[in-house]
Amino acid sequence: MFLINNQKFFLFFTKCKTIPVLKRTRYSGDLRGRCNKSANYLCYYKKRNLLRGEGVKNQHILEVKNLTKVYKGEGHEITALNDISFQLGAGEMVAVMGTSGSGKSTLLNILGALDEPTSGTIKLKGMLSKDMFQEPQASAYRRDNIGFIFQAFHLLKDLSVEENIALPLVLKGLTSDVIDLKVNSIVELLGLTTWKKHRPVQLSGGQQQRVAIGRAIITEPPIILADEPTGNLDFNTSEDILNTLVSTKKQLNQSILLVTHDPNVATYADRVLFFHDGSIVDTYNCNGNNDLDYILEKFKLITKPEKQTL
Ligand code: ADP
Numbered sequence: 001m002f003l004i005n006n007q008k009f010f011l012f013f014t015k016c017k018t019i020p021v022l023k024r025t026r027y028s029g030d031l032r033g034r035c036n037k038s039a040n041y042l043c044y045y046k047k048r049n050l051l052r053g054e055g056v057k058n059q060h061i062l063e064v065k066n067l068t069k070v071y072k073g074e075g076h077e078i079t080a081l082n083d084i085s086f087q088l089g090a091g092e093m094v095a096v097m098g099t100s101g102s103g104k105s106t107l108l109n110i111l112g113a114l115d116e117p118t119s120g121t122i123k124l125k126g127m128l129s130k131d132m133f134q135e136p137q138a139s140a141y142r143r144d145n146i147g148f149i150f151q152a153f154h155l156l157k158d159l160s161v162e163e164n165i166a167l168p169l170v171l172k173g174l175t176s177d178v179i180d181l182k183v184n185s186i187v188e189l190l191g192l193t194t195w196k197k198h199r200p201v202q203l204s205g206g207q208q209q210r211v212a213i214g215r216a217i218i219t220e221p222p223i224i225l226a227d228e229p230t231g232n233l234d235f236n237t238s239e240d241i242l243n244t245l246v247s248t249k250k251q252l253n254q255s256i257l258l259v260t261h262d263p264n265v266a267t268y269a270d271r272v273l274f275f276h277d278g279s280i281v282d283t284y285n286c287n288g289n290n291d292l293d294y295i296l297e298k299f300k301l302i303t304k305p306e307k308q309t310l
Pocket residue numbers: 071072078079080098099100101102103104105106107
């Protein structure tokens with residue numbers, strides 16, 4: 001299974017159907033005037049962000065209320081999420097920190113309408129969408145609102161950097177002119193210009209994750225859901241990717257929910273939610289002052305084994 005343009009695809013389908021479409025679109029494109037178009041597009045981003053209300057931090061893009069997820073097996077139940085409530089502000093980056101099995105991925109999957117909660121509500125821009133977990137509404141919700149970034153980069157190995165990034169737009173049926181314009185702008189934004197004709201196998205892990213970020217943001221979704229995006233990267237490359245995420249978030253005025261078990265990664269967020277056994281047990285607002293120490297301390301308290309009673 002593969003996620004592109006926030007639709008579920010199977011690889012054989014992708015190989016059979018999308019590559020010819022992609023080639024047709026790319027090779028029939030008018031390549032003239034790309035630079036001017038690219039500059040215009042960045043200008044368009046700025047204008048659009050003003051319209052979106054850049055800097056209005058108090059506006060909630062997501063409001064999650066009493067979210068519970070119970071997985072039922074034969075003779076047993078697992079409560080992966082237990083009455084979770086929080087808000088994600090416009091332009092805000094929130095880190096979800098917790099030990100393995102604490103429900104982080106379950107939360108992201110539900111917010112991305114890849115899984116359905118047992119109970120609770122999610123409001124998007126103040127609106128409740130009761131059918132957001134049913135198809136075709138779920139696909140439309142993902143397409144219009146969500147960009148996913150995963151620990152494994154999930155790039156298509158037969159496509160170049162620019163083709164991988166272009167894929168969601170090709171699937172949307174945009175014209176080659178518009179695709180060229182947007183792809184060039186994103187390639188430039190992510191510092192991938194030198195590698196745009198390369199294939200994933202010719203890139204480092206960090207470069208591949210940049211391409212995955214490009215693919216996630218090319219449709220300009222207001223929300224990015226990132227599940228351990230630096231989990232496969234070394235320390236320096238992780239820092240590079242996190243700086244890229246923070247910088248593109250600012251430029252595109254996006255909101256990011258980033259799952260991690262790494263306290264250093266969490267310091268890049270505006271706010272940290274600490275998860276334990278499916279519940280939010282603490283929060284911390286980063287202020288640039290000893291954030292790592294505070295986060296480490298809180299995380300230690302959460303993960304400390306409970307006292308044994310004799
Ligand atoms: P995390 O991402 O924090 O490691 P998960 O959200 O993946 O945790 O899992 C939370 C709990 O829910 C775990 O106990 C896990 O085994 C369980 N779980 C997750 N997905 C499923 C599923 N599809 N079926 C049954 N149990 C699941």
